[in-house]
Amino acid sequence: MGSLHADNLENSCIENPLDPEEFRRQGHMMIDFLADYYRDVEKYPVRSQVEPGYLRKLLPESAPYNPEPIETILQDVQTQIVPGITHWQSPNYFAYFPSSGSIAGFLGEMLSTGFNVVGFNWMSSPAATELESIVMDWLGKMLKLPKSFLFSGNGGGVLQGTTCEAILCTLTAARDRMLNKIGRENICKLVVYGSDQTHCALQKAAQIAGIHPKNFRAVPTTKTNSFGLTPDALRSTILADIEAGLVPLFLCATVGTTSSTAVDPIGPLCEVAKDYWIWVHVDAAYAGSACICPEFRHFIDGVENADSFSLNAHKWFFTTLDCCCLWVKEPSALVKALSTNPEYLRNKATDSKQVVDYKDWQIALSRRFRSMKLWLVLRSYGVANLRNFLRSHVKMAKNFEGFIAQDKRFEIVVPRTFAMVCFRLLPPSPPLSIMKVYQNGNGVHHSNHLQDETRANELNHRLLESINASGSAYMTHAMVGGVYMIRFAVGATLTEERHVVLAWKVVQEHADTILATF
Amino acid sequence: MGSLHADNLENSCIENPLDPEEFRRQGHMMIDFLADYYRDVEKYPVRSQVEPGYLRKLLPESAPYNPEPIETILQDVQTQIVPGITHWQSPNYFAYFPSSGSIAGFLGEMLSTGFNVVGFNWMSSPAATELESIVMDWLGKMLKLPKSFLFSGNGGGVLQGTTCEAILCTLTAARDRMLNKIGRENICKLVVYGSDQTHCALQKAAQIAGIHPKNFRAVPTTKTNSFGLTPDALRSTILADIEAGLVPLFLCATVGTTSSTAVDPIGPLCEVAKDYWIWVHVDAAYAGSACICPEFRHFIDGVENADSFSLNAHKWFFTTLDCCCLWVKEPSALVKALSTNPEYLRNKATDSKQVVDYKDWQIALSRRFRSMKLWLVLRSYGVANLRNFLRSHVKMAKNFEGFIAQDKRFEIVVPRTFAMVCFRLLPPSPPLSIMKVYQNGNGVHHSNHLQDETRANELNHRLLESINASGSAYMTHAMVGGVYMIRFAVGATLTEERHVVLAWKVVQEHADTILATF
Known part of the structure; x- marks a missing residue:
């Protein structure tokens, strides 16, 4: 362990940090480490038993000056990190919602990390963009989503990190579509709707998008309706808002709420929303995956009248974190709200308008090659x-x-x-x-x-x-x-x-x- | 290749998708695939030579009904995907900014993916939170950031996906801090400042956060000042805005612009900003890494007067995408703007207020164990x-x-x-x-x-x-x-x-x- 002050001694020298043969040696070592982890994981306490601050007591105060061998680091992972992990991959894990890893998901992530491309636009790695569009169409068909959500129907799918991001992007698109119509200065009048069972991602997205905190509606649900949002409750809330001079904007309906996997009735809610030009997003983060089974598909009946639909493949679809699948009917609404086109990213493919530039469908500019893992999961x-x-x-x-x-x-x-x-x-x-x-x-x-x-x-x-x-x-x-x-x-x-x-x-x-x- | 309609035939059955020995077998195969890729990558055309739509011609229209072996999939990766990749890992890649992978970064990502924890709060995996706080302090010390940005000085660091997210989070924090003071209805008066060289991430963040598009200032720079933002130009822009009844809010200063690696003078700009209670974010996405070398450190002189500072370890710090390091002086400003505390996430550790819950420092709730890769890079x-x-x-x-x-x-x-x-x-x-x-x-x-x-x-x-x-x-x-x-x-x-x-x-x-x- 060296010191930060020994600058004159910087003679520590190791080979290229991406040397292929060293990559091979250390990579095999890590695969064995993780295979052993999966073999042994059920023996570990599922919820970590450590106390707050445990790790600071174990680790040095500064980064090492000189390199340390992978063998030492892996030992430390086993003795210092594993005890501080709550084992989401344990077979005895039944908390929150699952984070269902798989071999295929893992291998896909390895490929994505290995190529390490930054796929902000088509040009920066055509395969990253095209594979994403293709697997989103594949999965959309598996879910029997209406064609209007697929690229072949002028909609399209995109991989986001999480549902929070998916909701924030669609909410921003809806907000700007509305403000362009009623004027920017009316932003404080916009109202966002969910139920008291809706995931807190909606509230967070509304906060970030500048929706007035007073205009966030968590419409109450009851046991009688299995904690689903009723169209009547929604409509009366909307009417009261309109009465008060506010402008209804966005509804997030949930298929499989976090608290109790309640299902909001998508079709009837869309019927109400359409009367007020409200953007409907369907958050099927957890339960959406099940809808690839014909016996569960009816839970998203009515989705053809929604504006956007998302599920988290990293929850219950064997695709490692993070991988939120978002489909929209009107990609141009996303692009209008989220695009920026600086000169340094200009290129022939973009200018030709023949390609998708996914940077304009999400918050961040940089993006990983996430479709690789979804492709491997679907094929494997x-x-x-x-x-x-x-x-x-x-x-x-x-x-x-x-x-x-x-x-x-x-x-x-x-x-x-x-x-x-x-x-x-x-x-x-x-x-x-x-x-x-x-x-x-x-x-x-x-x-x-x-x-x-x-x-x-x-x-x-x-x-x-x-x-x-x-x-x-x-x-x-x-x-x-x-x-x-x-x-x-x-x-x-x-x-x-x-x-x-x-x-x-x-x-x-x-x-x-x-x-x-x- | 099966059909989606053969539901009655679902007798295809394979072993557990996370079987440890199968994981080992396929994992080793993938390591060899990637080691060979790194060995051969300099032979490939760096910028992909494919035409738009190339992949849809090669792939089937629907996901396969039956499983396909990893051997087939890897062959397809080689023949169908690799030609569509722009090889950011090629030694002949000099485009954009680097996306510098490394063995350590790759192995860290493997561990993160392998554990596949969803570290939204401390409880959900204490090691994920604690390691992040520790390595952010380590890296902060390497950069000689003032103590006010470290946990020991009541500031702190967090790993975000990208600079876009880091800017959006800090801008939202600044926005809400200001609106709580001047009233929500004044959101349309808030002004955001950058230069005409500032990364488009700032404009995008401002759009998402609901800043009026008319109130985004890209202050002109000139060759005389090496395309750096001058304090005088900033001040006169601010004064004009105040004159017009607007409220200056946020400045993004850049160390190493995307177009030409220009450096805005942090210290003098902070001097101006402090007169108007403006939040200053320093975006050192690319060049921040260099500041661990004493001879480059002076480029961030004055950072002690900024409110937040970020760099992308996934650009020029051997940590695979995505890994944006963000430090803030006032974490409570982030938490106030971004926290949501639903009952289903309540736990003893959070209630004790002894822990950091990083979900309140970022856009998304779910988060990967990103600190693992930064830890491995620093130690290796x-x-x-x-x-x-x-x-x-x-x-x-x-x-x-x-x-x-x-x-x-x-x-x-x-x-x-x-x-x-x-x-x-x-x-x-x-x-x-x-x-x-x-x-x-x-x-x-x-x-x-x-x-x-x-x-x-x-x-x-x-x-x-x-x-x-x-x-x-x-x-x-x-x-x-x-x-x-x-x-x-x-x-x-x-x-x-x-x-x-x-x-x-x-x-x-x-x-x-x-x-x-x-």
């Missing part, structure tokens, strides 16, 4: 296997749901739609003495119902923390309609039936312990 | 070698500059500062008959000067196209002060002296041919 597994993989996750979630149904101490909080089960442990009946107080009158009863819910929430909070602290499985929670529930999302690629069975045992054991002291 | 090479690598590029550029100086047919258009040379071929003297017309009077002389410049631009445009069409080397152009010049940027990792010598021969040969017919 084929439509048939991709459907089978997704169905196997749904089946495992169904089994888990079955386990819960058989244990009367638990309840399913909202119906399972895809591969996520939302459940909770019911609080034990209060002692008889308290029960008597309950029956004293309606007011007391009511306040005790609330008290029960608070108790139930506290119970499940404790249960979840207990499960996660054990490291045997990792789940996360959500609150819907005031209910704290545990989300059990199946989708980690390595998960098999036996892991789900084990996870259920873990839940039961921790429930036993918690109930004994509650 | 050490400060000493990183400086040596950068100096070797500067030395090669200097040599190229020397070649040009010895050939009187060429001129250096702007002084070389880093590892990029801006040059042009001078048009041959016009025939004597035309020379006489020149001397007829001042007016004629003047218009012929303009005509000369147009001829010179056309000449260099033809020269560049001729060089690039040959595939032997790839350079790009820029226009500064009306002059079309060829940019020769040294920085591709595999480039050695011999490639620069060869490139110069290529330039001379094509100049000979072009001049013969001009």
Whole structure:
């Protein structure tokens, strides 16, 4: 470990940092490291057990002056980094939504990183642009998206990093389309709509795009409608805004919400939106993948009336982070809002207008060759296997749901739609003495119902923390309609039936312990 | 190749898509593929020679129904994709700015992709957050950034995808800080400043953040000031805006512009900005890396008075795309503008306020484990070698500059500062008959000067196209002060002296041919 001040000693000299044979040697070493990681990952505590600040205690305060061999670095990865990782690739990972890696996704990322092209426009690497357009059409067809979203129908698809970016780009396009009509000075009148279940990406995108924070509508949903946004609630919110002199702009409808995988009714919502010239974006980040299976496709019925549609292939489609697939009907709206054409990027292909320059479809100028991984995933597994993989996750979630149904101490909080089960442990009946107080009158009863819910929430909070602290499985929670529930999302690629069975045992054991002291 | 309609036949079944031993087998195959690619890359035409639409002719119209073996896919990568790639990793690549890959950067990306964690907050993978904070402090110290940009000084660093994102985030933070003071309804009064040499990322960020397009100032620069933004020009623009009732908001100063690597004087510009409470961002996307060498550090003198600073490690710091390093003095300004805290992400660590949740420092919620590659680059090479690598590029550029100086047919258009040379071929003297017309009077002389410049631009445009069409080397152009010049940027990792010598021969040969017919 050297010092930054020994400038006169800069005689440390190693070979070219991209030497092909050294690349080969170190690359093989890394493949073995990662293959061993996947072999061993189920042994690690799923949620990292470290305390805040653990790593600063282990690492030096400054970068080394002299080079260190890869062997040393890999040892440090194993001893210093792996303990600080929450293992999203573990078969015992059921938290948030999956981040489903695959061999094909990994290899595609290697190719993308290996070529390391900066594909801002067609010219800068034609294959990067063209492969992206082609695989987006392939995937669009697998989803049976209407032709108007495909390049052959004058729409088109683009790979973004995340849904936040996809929403920000479409919202910016919608905003400028509207402001060009009503005047820039009216930006403070624009209103953005979602439900109280919509992902926070919408709120963030609205903040960044300069939408007045007062004009962000999280329309309430209810259990009666399975936490889906109802067209009536949307319309009455819109009407109130118009009444107040505001201008409805953008609706984000969700297929598979983060809290409970609720589905907003796309078709009826588009019907409402079209009356007010509102841009409708369909966020199917998680559940969109399932729609390549005919039995799930109906969840996006009505998408033909939306303006844009996105799903995250890095969630539940075996494509490593990041890879958000966005289709739009009117690419020119994106291009108008996002293009810049400096002289230093001018080239014959762009001038010919025969090519797509994806820099004008996204926030950043630089972009990676992301389509490579999606192409490898589609080809390595084929439509048939991709459907089978997704169905196997749904089946495992169904089994888990079955386990819960058989244990009367638990309840399913909202119906399972895809591969996520939302459940909770019911609080034990209060002692008889308290029960008597309950029956004293309606007011007391009511306040005790609330008290029960608070108790139930506290119970499940404790249960979840207990499960996660054990490291045997990792789940996360959500609150819907005031209910704290545990989300059990199946989708980690390595998960098999036996892991789900084990996870259920873990839940039961921790429930036993918690109930004994509650 | 199957059909999408054969749903009843979904009996194609393969093993787990993340099977460790299959991962090992295919991973080793891919490493060999890429090692061979690096070994052979200098033989390929640098700029792809394909025509628009080439790939759609080669690929099927739909995704395959059944899986295809990796061997077939790799053959297709070689025969269908490689010809469509512009080889940024070629030693004969001198275009745009470098995208300097390295073994360490590649291995770091492999680890990041392999773990495939979604590090939105600390809890979701503590190591991802903590390593990022640590390496950002390491790199900040290497650059001798003031302590106020480091975590130890209550500032901090974050890895973004690109400079566009870094600017958009800081601009949004500055915007909301200002609007909270003067009222949301004044968004149309906010003014953003750059020079006519500032990267188009600033304009794009301003568009997305809802800054009125009329309030974007590209302050003119001149050759006299080496195309740097002068404090006087900035101040008079600001004063005019204030006079017009507008509100100055944000200045992006550049160290190493894209067109000519010009350097804006950070210190004096910050002096002006501070009089008007303007947020100053320093964009050192390309040249920032060089500032780890003491002899280049003075170019960012004055950064202590800026609010934020960024450089792209994926440009000239051996870290594969994407990896933009952003430091800010006031992280809470970012967090205020970009945070969203939905219940489903609540966790003990966040509630304790002892941790950084990087989702609130950037546009997207999801984020890759990018610090892994920066950590591997810093450790694998050490400060000493990183400086040596950068100096070797500067030395090669200097040599190229020397070649040009010895050939009187060429001129250096702007002084070389880093590892990029801006040059042009001078048009041959016009025939004597035309020379006489020149001397007829001042007016004629003047218009012929303009005509000369147009001829010179056309000449260099033809020269560049001729060089690039040959595939032997790839350079790009820029226009500064009306002059079309060829940019020769040294920085591709595999480039050695011999490639620069060869490139110069290529330039001379094509100049000979072009001049013969001009």
